[in-house]
Amino acid sequence: xxxxxxxxxxxxxxxxxxxxxxxxxxxxxxxxxxxxxxxxxxxxxxxxxxxxxxxxxxxxxxxxxxxxxxxxxxxxxxxxxxxxxxxxxxxxxxxxxxxxxxxxxxxxxxxxxxxxxxxxxxxxxxxxxxxxxxxxxxxxxxxxxxxxxxxxxxxxx
Numbered sequence: 001x002x003x004x005x006x007x008x009x010x011x012x013x014x015x016x017x018x019x020x021x022x023x024x025x026x027x028x029x030x031x032x033x034x035x036x037x038x039x040x041x042x043x044x045x046x047x048x049x050x051x052x053x054x055x056x057x058x059x060x061x062x063x064x065x066x067x068x069x070x071x072x073x074x075x076x077x078x079x080x081x082x083x084x085x086x087x088x089x090x091x092x093x094x095x096x097x098x099x100x101x102x103x104x105x106x107x108x109x110x111x112x113x114x115x116x117x118x119x120x121x122x123x124x125x126x127x128x129x130x131x132x133x134x135x136x137x138x139x140x141x142x143x144x145x146x147x148x149x150x151x152x153x154x155x156x157x
Contacts, residue, residue, distance in 0.1 A: 004040045007059055024048030097124040115147055 005017070012020045021031045026048050034040050049059055057066050101120035105112045123140045 001034060001038050001040055004045065007062070011054060011059075021048075023052055025051050093125060094121065097121045100124055111151065116144075119143055119147070 008020050008024075012023065015023075017031065018028060021028060024045070026044055030041070030044060046056060049056055098117070098121055101117065101124055104110065104120060105116070110116055119140060123137075126136060
């Protein structure tokens with residue numbers, strides 16, 4: 001308890017304890033319990049330090065050189081690999097969707113705008129993953145009609 005308060009005083013200076021605790025988001029009742037027990041509840045202290053932007057390394061291990069693990073030490077290679085694979089598959093799906101909707105522009109004499117293309121690709125991808133409900137289809141048609149109305153009014157000033 002004394003060591004904890006001494007570390008906080010190094011950071012906050014001569015600020016009264018009640019103000020220090022407020023800055024850490026620690027209620028007065030919690031501090032009173034700490035004092036009564038003579039020990040600090042580390043989980044509340046850690047949350048308070050993080051919220052105040054105080055380094056946990058500095059607070060808990062001021063005179064130690066701590067090692068930060070490299071990505072290869074974190075056993076995340078499989079996660080990174082699967083994330084990359086998932087992103088690659090998503091890109092491939094989008095490319096296929098763009099290729100599939102491309103002929104519709106000419107077939108229906110649509111202006112090839114980014115908004116039109118995005119609407120068609122979004123609908124195509126939703127169908128491919130079996131997420132097309134009546135509500136979704138009606139929403140897509142409403143978006144298309146709204147875009148057509150805006151286009152018919154001409155550019156806005």
